[in-house]
Structures are given as C-alpha cells and as structure tokens.
Amino acid sequence: MNKIAHKEYKENEMRNYRKFDFASLRNSRLQNGFWGHRTENYMEIINSMLEALLDEENSARLLNFEIGAGVREGQWKGAFWSDGDCYKFLEGCLYVYQNTNDPKVLEIVEKYTKLIPLNQEKDGYLNTQVTLTDIGRWTDMEHHELYNAGHFFTLAAAHYDITGQDYLIKIARKFSDYLYGVFHTYPKELANFGFNPSQIMGLYDLYRVTENPKDIELAEIFVNMRGSSGNGTDQNQTRTLLREETKAVGHAVTSTYLYSGSIDVYSETGEKALLEANKRIWNDLISKRIYITGGVCPTFIGFSENGDRTYEAHGTEYELPNKIAYNESCANIGAAMWAMRMLETTEDTQYGDWAEQIMYNAGISGSNLSLTRYFYSNPLSYRKEKQIPFVVNDEKELNIQYKHKSSRRWHTFDCWCCPPQLFRTMAGIGRWVYGQNEDTIYVNLFTKCNYVTEDTEIVMTTKYPWEDTIVLDICKAQQQKVKIRIPAWCKNPSVNGESVEPGYYETIVSSGDSIIVKLPMKAVFMQANPNVEQDRGMLAVKRGPVIFCAEGIDNEYKLDELYINPSGEVKEKYDEKLLDGVVLLEVPGKYRKQQEQLYYEYQFAESDTTIKMIPYYAWANREESDMSIWFPMV
Secondary structure (H helix, E strand, O other): OOOOOOOOOOHHHOOOOOOOEEOOOOOEEEOOOHHHHHOOOHHHHHHHHHHHHOOOOOOOOOHHHHHHHOOOOOOOOOOOOHHHHHHHHHHHHHHHHHHHOOHHHHHHHHHHHOOOHHHOOOOOOOOHHHHOOOOOOOOOHHHOHHHHHHHHHHHHHHHHHHHOOOHHHHHHHHHHHHHHHHHOOOOHHHOOOOOOOHHHHHHHHHHHHHOOHHHHHHHHHHHHHOOOOOOOOHHHOOOOOHHHOOOOOOEHHHHHHHHHHHHHHHHHHOOHHHHHHHHHHHHHHHHHOOOOOOOOOOEEEEEOOOOOEEEEEOOOOOOOOOOOOOOOHHHHHHHHHHHHHHHHHHOOHHHHHHHHHHHOOOOOOOEOOOOOOEOOOOOOEEOOOOOOOOEEOOOOEEOHHHOOOOOOOEOOOOOOOHHHHHHHHHHOOHHHHEEEOOOEEEEOOOOOEEEEOOOOEEEEEEOOOOOOEEEEEEEEOOOEEEEEEEOOOOOOOEEOOEEOOOEEEEEEEOOOOEEEEEOOOOOEEEOOOOOOHHHOOEEEEEEOOEEEEEEHHHOOOOHHHEEEOOOOOOEEEEEOOOOOOEEEEEEEEEEOOOOOOOOOOOOOOOEEEEEEEEEHHHOOOOOOOOEEOOEEEO
16 A cells, blocks of 8 residues: 655645645635624624533533543533534634634633543543543444544644644644554554544644644555455445545545545645546536535435445435435535645636535535524425424434434534534635745635735735625735636636636736726526436526525515526625625516426416525525525426
C-alpha cells in the first residue's frame, strides 16, 4: 500500500498539490450580508444549543463531559456520536468568537473545553461513550470512536488557531499518537473500522497546526484501509477500495467525509490515483444522483447497485424521489465540503458552482431562519394532510424507511448531529469566501465579507443572491493578482462593463481600484433528465443559485392542482420584511381541478393562475403548509 515516508514538511511544501488555500477567518471577515446575517443572533443560537446539549434526553450531551470530569454525578447517556456533535458546537462558537471578539462566547468555549482533558485516559484515548460505560474499545464500528476523534482534532486545531492556547492541541497530539499506535500496522481486524471517517479530515486539520508528519501518514492509512478487507459493503464505502471506486455509494455523510478527507491527503501526497478517483465519483454524483437543491441523500432504506442494503444513502442511478427524499442536512453540507476541497485542489470552478448551489438550498434548509430549530431530513415536497407515517411501538419501529421525517423543525432530538453541523458551517463560511496562494487572492463566494492582511485589504459589498452586483473595493494592495469565480449559470456576466466567461476571471489590482462584477440573474425554468421518472414533464424554478418552491400558505389553490406555464413571464419582487428578506416570484400557471380517486377519466378544464414562490431554504418558517419544488408543465 502507498504510505508516506516520515519527513519534515516545510511551509512552502504545503501547497504543492493545492492551487490555493482557503483564507483563515483572521483574514476573511464576514459582515452583515446574507451569510453574516445567518449568525448575527449568535447568542440566541448558542444559548438555544446549550439548552439542548444540557438536556438529559437529547442525543448530544455536554453533560457527559461534566460526568467524566467529576463535576456532575450521573451516568453516560446519548448517542455514540454525542462527543463529536459537542465538539462541532464548540467549533462553531470559536468561529463566532473570532468574528465578534465577544468575551461571553469565549467564556462558554473555555468552560467546556477545559472539561475535555479531564476525560482523557492516560494512554491518550478519549471517548466518553467508552470510558464512562462498560463498552470495550474498538469492538463495534458504530460506536463512532473515530468520528468523535476527528471532530475533536478539528476543534483542537481551531481552538489553537483562534485563541493561541495549546491545552487542547496537547491532548489531541497524545490522542493522535495513541491512534497511530493502534492503526499504523494496518490491523486486519480493524480494516473497515470507523463508521464515519471524520478522523481523516481531523488529522489533516491537526497536521496543519502541528506539522507532525505522523498525522498525514495516519490519515492516509485510514484511506488505504477502508475497503481493504475484501468483505465490505457499499453502505460504508468498504466494498471497493477508494482508488478503484467509480460511483458515489452508501451512507451519504460517511461518503462525503471520506472523499473530503482523501482530497486532504492528496493535497499533501500528490497521489494522482486519489484525485482521479474523486473526479470519477464526483462526476457520477452530479450526473446521476444529486437533487436540484444540492441534496445528495435520496433514501433512508434502500439497496446499492451491487445489492448491498443501505440507509441514509446515495440512491441508485436517477433515483431521486421528492416527497420521501431523505437528504440529511449533514450529508448535504458534507457534499459542499467536498466540492470546496475539489475547487481548492483543481481550480475548476464547477466545484464552486455546485458548492454554492448546495449552500443556498439544501445546505441550509435544515434550520429555521434564526438557527434554533432543525430538520434532519430535507424533502422536495410535503403535504400536511398526507404526512409520511412513522409509528413506534414498544417492540420495534414501523415504517422505518421514513425515520426522521418531521412536519416541523425540532429543538432536541434522538440524533442531534445536524444542528451543530449547520451552525459551524454558517459561522465559519467566511473561510470559503476567499482563498490565497503565494501570488493570488481568490474570490470564491459572494457576500459582504472583507479580506484583510498586513499587505492587502479588500472590501466586498453586495446584496447577492438577491441582486446581481458585487463590488470589490481595493483599499490596500500593490499589483495584486485576483481571481474571481464567474458561475456557469450566469449567461451574460461582466466585470467592469466587459463581458467575461464562466470560470476564474483574472485581473491585477492596486490600492484605490474597484472591481464591479455583474452576474445578471432572472428566474429560469429547469427540467430533469428524463431518467428521473419522478420529474418527467415537470419544471422547477431557479434564480441565480437559489431554487424556489411554492407553499400552500401563499397560493389560492392546492399545490397538486397547479401547473407551470413556461410560455409566460415570471415576475420578481424583493420583500425585505418577509422571511428575513427574500425575492418572491410570481410564476405563470394553470389551475386544473383534481379528484380523490386513485384513477379517473381525464377531463380538460383549466383556468389561468399565478403560482407564488419563495426560496426553498426558507420553507416551513411560518405556519405548517404544503410545499413543492417541481410542478407539471402545461
């Protein structure tokens, strides 16, 4: 197997196989635009999350760290992945602190991070679901020991980067050394171990801080081991070695975490087989298995094309149902994480385009507008009078294929992985806005966000995605190369009045310059590949990167009686008072009355009407209401 030789990595070697690095939040500073506004109420968000994390019945519990530290009496409770979800919450708090410098946020972070070292075993092992119970180490992959480890490494790296304190890094170093001792010999009995491989990304994050080559070596070992036993399953991406894989398979969080981590490994090793495998899998995903919203997880219970039973998974080719779409929030964000790594590595802007489409749609539809209530599942259609059934009795779950369906967003839950995933992503999205290498600054996303270093200051002003103008004022720079991502969806983009093509637009700027980017956007009708049977003869509406939906609350007729008339004109209007400020669409349509029978004779009778639409991410923020993205075409 391909292994990294032990050596000292130099700073200038860290970019050998990446075109650029994403900017630190020290340099990329969100302002009150679309993304900054999502966490503007940060204390409400943090206190709401703390309320859940300190709830005895929630699946993720900071209480377990208090019990392990001896400051609270009680027994361990929660999901096996509880520790990791607590780490994600604290990571999100750190990003808020870096952007706000609010000491109240740092006080919360320090209160709980200082409990973590008190839960570590003498040999470096750290997992409360094992150390506070009679569960043995490494006995069951679904105990999520490596998932928790990965999120801890990411937290420790962020904590050191943002606060300068090294107490978490020290115990992360000890934990990583312990894991190296367990896995560096490629133990056969642990070949497919680690249900959700966040440890690969986490080890990379740790390496970026410590530059300890053992962390990258261990990360690559985990990539090499996955699928090496010869008796794996598509469910956990262990049937086929990653370097030989051709399609996106199995659990859609574990897959996107694996793919993201393998690209992190490639960025240090330069092994072309890893990059080529990721390109193949990516192309399979976007050509056959992704929703128009960027959701990547169609099924809760199903089968792969190899016949393996799967759940919370990518579907088979063109298997993209709407009402029962699972689309776990963590999976959608995982796909965006993967896409942005591919952008960083290849400079191919298709990955940035898809990351943007995910993040304006399925990437954030899992939370309400105040980021205090959550969906685990993100369907593309919902009917309040015909909800998908989910029944639990004392012996077993019935209708388990629809598990985690919810008619309203929740606060506490039996699988609380999505809330901190949403929080840390939105709070830290400034890292994706800008990138840099030795001589170039990259502008990847468009929002009010400033780029500030000792030598450079760029101020970005925009009301994107509602308006099409992005202004980059160069407050400080000297002959600085800048590359700006021009999305492929835009038909007539321009920079300073000159037409440009999709891809990275390159220019040289100095102090006092202004760059005015125009990305004209109007509502367009989208249709699906005819192999997507659920959407044949249907249309969806997209404006810029935003997918729109209709809610029953806004429309005179039932959504099932509405048809889109693509020959008419779509009217657009921005309403700053509705849903925190959104563009509303009035889409030309027809009303055709339907009947309740299963089958009935077609009778032509229709009348003109208008279908009123809002951005998909904002649905379910008012009273409970029907929702649809796709409508039949007249």
